[in-house]
Amino acid sequence: MTESLFFSRTDLDPERTRRIVDEALSGADDGELYLEYSQSESFVFDDNRLKSASYNVDQGFGLRAVIGESTGYAHASELSESALKRSAEAVQAVKTGRSGVLAEGPRRTNAKLYAEENPLGALSFGEKTKLLEEINAYARAKDPRVRQVSASISGEWSAIEIIRPGGEILRDIRPLVRINVSVTAGDGDRQESGSYGAGGREGYARFLAADAWRGYVDEALRQALVNLEAEAAPAGEMEVVLGPGWTGILLHEAVGHGLEGDFNRKKTSAFAGRLGERVAAPGVTVVDDGALNARRGSLTIDDEGTPTSRTVLIEDGVLKGYMQDRLNARLMGMEATGNGRRESFACQPMPRMTNTFMLAGDREPEEIIRSVKDGIYAVNFAGGQVDITSGKFVFNCTEAYRVKNGVIGAPLKNVALIGDGPSVLTKVSMIGNDFKLDPGVGVCGKAGQGVPVGVGQPTIKIDGLTVGGSGA
Numbered sequence: 001m002t003e004s005l006f007f008s009r010t011d012l013d014p015e016r017t018r019r020i021v022d023e024a025l026s027g028a029d030d031g032e033l034y035l036e037y038s039q040s041e042s043f044v045f046d047d048n049r050l051k052s053a054s055y056n057v058d059q060g061f062g063l064r065a066v067i068g069e070s071t072g073y074a075h076a077s078e079l080s081e082s083a084l085k086r087s088a089e090a091v092q093a094v095k096t097g098r099s100g101v102l103a104e105g106p107r108r109t110n111a112k113l114y115a116e117e118n119p120l121g122a123l124s125f126g127e128k129t130k131l132l133e134e135i136n137a138y139a140r141a142k143d144p145r146v147r148q149v150s151a152s153i154s155g156e157w158s159a160i161e162i163i164r165p166g167g168e169i170l171r172d173i174r175p176l177v178r179i180n181v182s183v184t185a186g187d188g189d190r191q192e193s194g195s196y197g198a199g200g201r202e203g204y205a206r207f208l209a210a211d212a213w214r215g216y217v218d219e220a221l222r223q224a225l226v227n228l229e230a231e232a233a234p235a236g237e238m239e240v241v242l243g244p245g246w247t248g249i250l251l252h253e254a255v256g257h258g259l260e261g262d263f264n265r266k267k268t269s270a271f272a273g274r275l276g277e278r279v280a281a282p283g284v285t286v287v288d289d290g291a292l293n294a295r296r297g298s299l300t301i302d303d304e305g306t307p308t309s310r311t312v313l314i315e316d317g318v319l320k321g322y323m324q325d326r327l328n329a330r331l332m333g334m335e336a337t338g339n340g341r342r343e344s345f346a347c348q349p350m351p352r353m354t355n356t357f358m359l360a361g362d363r364e365p366e367e368i369i370r371s372v373k374d375g376i377y378a379v380n381f382a383g384g385q386v387d388i389t390s391g392k393f394v395f396n397c398t399e400a401y402r403v404k405n406g407v408i409g410a411p412l413k414n415v416a417l418i419g420d421g422p423s424v425l426t427k428v429s430m431i432g433n434d435f436k437l438d439p440g441v442g443v444c445g446k447a448g449q450g451v452p453v454g455v456g457q458p459t460i461k462i463d464g465l466t467v468g469g470s471g472a
Contacts, residue, residue, distance in 0.1 A: 005037045005059075005159050010079040017084065018167045021063070024088035025165045029100035030066040030326055031091075032304065035079070036345040038158035041120050045132035046150040053125070060345040065091040066327055067098050075346045103330055105168050109307035113293050113300045114201040116173040118157040122204050128153055131208060139183055139217045145228070146221065147191060148184035153177075155204065162305040170305035176200075176296070176452060178441060179207045181216045185224040192230070192413075194223025194398075199440040202294045223380065223399055230413035233469025234402070239375030240417060240465040241368055241403065245436035246380060248455035252356050253386045254393045254421035255286065257446070259313045259321075260339070260351040261328035263388055270391040270422045271319060279319045280425030283361055286314040288323050290338055290354030296440040297355040297454035301338070304349050308338035313356075314425070325351045343449035353444060355454035361431025365459040368430045370406035376415065376467055377401045377408055391421030394468070416468035424462060432459030 007014050017033070025031040037059040044052045060077040061084065072094030074087035123131075132151050139149040155177040162170040178199030184191055196219040198207050206212065242250065263269035271279060280286075290308025292298050299308050304326050312320050324332070325340030328351055341352035369377065377400065384395035397415035401408050437456035444453040 006035045022165050027099035028065045030103045031064045033163040034062045035161040040156040042154040043128050044152045062345040063087045070094050073348050105164050106305040113298050119155050119175050119177050119203040145185040147186045150182040152180050172300050177204050181220045183220040183224045192224050192227035194220045196220040197441045200294045200296050226411045230411040233412040233415040235469040237466050239372050240462045241377045242460050243379040244434045244459050246438040248457040249381050252455045256353050256356045257388050261322045261324040262351050264322050265328045265332050268389050274319050278317050280314050280317040281428045282317045283431050284317050285359040288356045295355050295454045296452045302340045303342045304340035306336045306338045311337045323351050341451050347449050357456035360433050360435035360458040363430045363432050365432045365434050368461050372403040375403045377403050394418050418466040427463045429463045430461040434458050
């Protein structure tokens, strides 16, 4: 399939292309030609009407030559031999006066984590818009306090091909879909919102089934109505319980980025040089696993051709490993873990997370809540800010509750959680047995590149985290 996309429809000849790659990367330590073809669509229904509908086709290549820590990279959206030759001349500048020994290529895999069928043609334009109209009508009929509904469907199908020196070729076909619903409810002058969605590397069918999308609407409306009753949040240091699933985004941002290979090689991470040391409380085990079937953050191979894997980052509180692409793994004398990712052919790969999560413990969630004397129970998060070097973070909660004497009380608004990644894991005192992955909506940003990711965790209790709020 990829042969027809990248050669039969262009003036690229397979043999001449391989020869250009060999010549361009001769004397380099590593490198590849990355070819990409993608189709994507997006439908947004807002304010009782179809607000936007788009369909895009993108294609192009990126050619990379690596010598030591230096990288020469050129890319083009024109799939032609002349464009490839110009790029080959450009990347060879990095080799001036230097030569290396080509690193061994990625190992092969027989894994197949998702189907190759293109999800974009499963429903017609009319069927997709009709479904969005139904979602809108259902949400508005659920409660008279509903004032605004926004629903969206997006899908993508991409084919990639990686050609390495010597003619080695690695291919992957990647589907990705997502549905999201946002509901705004009002009571008098006050308005609050809630949102929910789901997605993964599969077709639309499971997510657009009536029972599924009605569940997304119900959850978004529930959040909005809860927030209508929310009180001002307290401020100060207190116990914090994080619910299961999507709250793993705090783990992703506060800890995950600090465990990526590039930050540790450059010693800009708070975890640099700490392999084998205790960095978290006993019982805390954190894993990055890009080989979970059909998950949003999963890949059969990463964007350098390395099969994804299950990488134990922290085991029982002890730092065991980092997430690595090929460049940083080679320079650190470690193995690539299948975490070399790029947003598109126009971007260089770098170490990125796939599906990152904390494993379950043995405590009942109700037991964890009962142990809280005076604290916060955080269920959902919005955005946050993290400083990789120090690990300091600020996260905003979209759904949180006050807990006193082991009883969940009133919902809270304007809750911010403030802390730092390296110390927050040392304060985990209870880990629930209710592990859960997020529903499949995560996007991770790094150095201007966004990639789909997954997060997850069980219910956990953190002893002593700063809560920012406006109440007493």
